[in-house]
Amino acid sequence: MAGVKDSIKDSLRGTIVPDPTLPVTSRIRAHFHHHSRIDSETEERYMNEEDFINAIAPVHEDYHKIKREQYGILFRVADRRKTGKVNLHDWAAFENLIAKPDAEYEIAFRLFDVEGTGAIKYETFQKLYKENTGSDSIPFDWNSEWASLYTGTKKRRHDMTYPQFAQMLRGLQGERIRQAFHLFDMDGDGYIEPEDFQRIILKTSKHKLSDHVLDNLPSLCTISAGSKISYANVRAFQNIIREMDMIDNIVRSAISKSHDGKITRTDFLNEAARIARFSLFTPMEADILFHFAGLDTPSGKLSLNDFAKVVDASWHSTAAALGNAAVEGATQAADKATTKSKQVLHSILGFGFTLAAYEVLQKWLPLPGSHAEEVTPIGHIEPGLGQRATGPLPYIRSRNALKLILDLDENFGRIKVPKGAALPGGAA
Template sequence: MTLRPNHLFSDSILKHVLPCASCHERKDHGEGLGLRRADPVRLREIFEKYATVNEDGELYMKADVFVRDYLGLHKDEDYNPNAVKLIAGVVDTSKDGLVSFMEFQAFEALLCSPDALYRTAFQMFDTHGNGVVSFQEFSDVIKKTELYQKVPFNLDSDLVKLYFGKEKNKLVSFAEFSQFLHDYHEEHAVQAFKRSDKKEVGFISALDFYNIMVSVKSHLLTPCVKDNLVAVAGGQQVSFPFFVAFNSLLGNMELAKRVFLNATGNDKTADVSREDFIRSAQMMSQITPLEIDILFKLVQLTQQDTRMQFSDLESMTPEQYMKKITSFTLTEVKAVSSPEERGVMIEVLESAYRFTLGAIAGSVGATAVYPIDLVKTRLQNQRSVSFIGELMYKNSWDCLKKVIRHEGFVGLYRGLVPQLVGVAPEKAIKLTMNDFVRDKFTDHKTKKIALSAEMFAGGCAGGSQVVFTNPLEIVKIRLQVAGELASTSQISAVQVLKELGFFGLYKGARACFLRDIPFSAIYFPVYAHSKKKLSDENGYNSPWTLLVAGAIGGVPAASLTTPADVIKTRLQVAARAGQTTYSGVFDAAKKIWKEEGFGAFWKGAPARVLRSSPQFGVTLLTYEVLQRAFYVDFGGMRPEGSELSLSLPEHSTQARATNPDHIGGFKAAIPILSGIESKFGLVLPKFSHRTADHPN
């Protein structure tokens, strides 16, 4: 097939952006956004799926099919054909309404480039496909945007003449046009100010200021800034210097962040006074005193504080939306399309990574709730028929008080050392196994997993941990109940190990399986679904929601498996003189029922829930926060809800591609098209009837 004439995709450029015929996976291309180029064979299969036009034996995709069916944009019946045509023009470089496979493949390569956002915007204006933009092309496109229809731009301004020449016959290259897009929006704002300043006194009303900002600079306004536009102006007239400084500040927020970090020694948790910020600004930037005044006034309005925190700057930073789109591109899109493509060594490394983080998380969680676990164990070991004639503990609170009174605060942590030694591999293998099995059963295109598969993954996780859990718990339990004895001699973990021997460490293992498999089969699915329910509108989970989701999962899992835990405890604790002994799981269950009744199986249930619920909340919170802080991309799946994102503008296209046919660079197509709206304010009317309000 012969590519239609196109300056942008000349032979030299095509050699750079397109893979060679024998290469099915080029890793040396697309490094800019971290995108892996699509397999050309798979790309052609997808192209032919949507290509419905056959000309001289060659297949072509209709331009509107590319936008509406493949990208999934402007699917409404009353869609704007002009908007669809402009979007299609970024790939249809021959401008004939048809997309060839070569054009389709070349655009996929362009989307992998580091400056894909600017190049895509440029191609939208390059309506003739000759690699330059004329004044007429710029004028035709800009008149179709919502911004121009709301606030007309003087196309005969000095700025336009400086770029396109006095006669407007100069052709502008990609690099020059990128700069022009920036200057155009600054000039648009200035023109809007002059139009409102009818008396030419250098002032406009606060209401005019608000209207200009939400019309011309809406793509730069975060919610907290937009809500305080009138207040920051003092509710009075706004001078031109204030107007310029305000817009300059919005463009300098990243610089303001560096000034802040310079003032605090890179401490994002500190706060800064206006004076300290000014001193830092004078040392390293060109942020003016007026811009600083506006900045601190915004802080005072939004936070009711005279000192500024780093989070204040983040909440005001324009283009933050685009950064999150880039973050999505670098993380989700970066993964290979199928985990099966990864080598065994990569999966081993990923499991080792998860194991390490799981060990740390497990230790943190166990330490946080160990006193509750000690109380739970002593209550479960307490027999209704006591050999001393009365119950030692009335309830959990009574047990806690007596432990502190007779054994001191340190008594609450009896057996903690062997617990930490064992809990690290126990929780690590549990978390790792659950993630591993979930990965295998998850549809990586839709990222969905069946509930039965979730329960199976949890069950596998629970069963796999018993090899560590049983020895750990039998030593821990015997140390925990040792404090009940009146003997002055202290029993140690080493003594317990010598007494039990290797096989003794697995006493009660059946009961341990009976408890841990259903516990994890219940816990992990409940946790996963609780996370989704508690996530924000963009699917992100804050640390607080992770803690709550983990705690919620522990309630049904811990309570429903209490009978198995009681049996396990009775089997593992050494019986004292006069106490009933048990030969196995069924023997213990039968004797407990006969001697103590059905209620005995639920002894310590409240303490067990109070321990397991916060423990797993802290453990899963730590585990996921560690994965976020020390993220390593192994090409697998990240925990759901890990990506922080901001709400998209109401007019914006959807930021995340959901079509499984969006492979390679096309995974970033929708984010980049949305970024054009966010970065440059080039919003195209969605519906056709809106074009009737054209200001011309």
């Protein structure tokens, strides 16, 4: 057992020395050469940050929710030697890392494992948290009972191993929302104002939600009696965010059986019960989903286009592409969205990232690894909710890696990669 633990720790330490044994396929080499430049002194090819961003985030695409420059965060991860240059072996190591099933968690772990020991010290974690917390951030108590379960109490702190850190991240957002609710629930009655709920969501989940949902957050108070929002409402809303992928699948399945391409709340719950082994959604969660999806459709029977406003974080981009297509009916709208998706995908097939129109945000809600990834052939687009372009597994993982770092940005104010944090040289 000790040998297994030592092996895990060794694999997480990594190295900042390029590993020439990493496989460099013709595809990796060709893409690197396409986006790299030649060093005038060494005559070796390399990517600077601008080249790297161009490779993964084409300049002509829409960056409505995530600013294009934020993709530079991944450059700082790929720049293992901290020289400001990514060479071919760095690029191969980057691809090797993002191909791993837990890549998103491992990248985050390495950002905080400053000393490269394979464990994160509580003091280091706290220091980085304080350095990166903005003045307008909602406070988070790292001495809370929840946090102590992962880091120990004040008198019995312990380092966090990679599995412990990853599991802590898995539940971090839920605890952050819980603490924020307590902060705004000043009289302790279990309710907060709609404006406070909106602030909580904007600070924790803004990049995961469509403009349609964000613009209508205060309306959540209308689903129950009174003018305030209960903690039950907040938790139900969070659960809806967590299960967006499953919601997508259920909606598609239910609508495929509908004669008019529309479903009711009852249809949704019946299909959810049929698909899942255990009950997935509470009545309140179904109410919240249909509330936001049906704001523009009071009949209670909703189409794919209605649900796209909720489950597709890229809905803003889809709407812009469609123009006035919404009035033409759900089928025509979906067809036009699919055409736009194909145009976007073809422009970035070289690298495989399906980042355009914020597909990057759809698969990680709220933390990566909670849902299985569906892999379809390059260029294949499924019609339906918004833009569902998918690509090869390594690039799906690289999408998720970026999502995790961006979510840490939300939790910590702004992630600054510490000196010494390194990408593994050859972890397989």
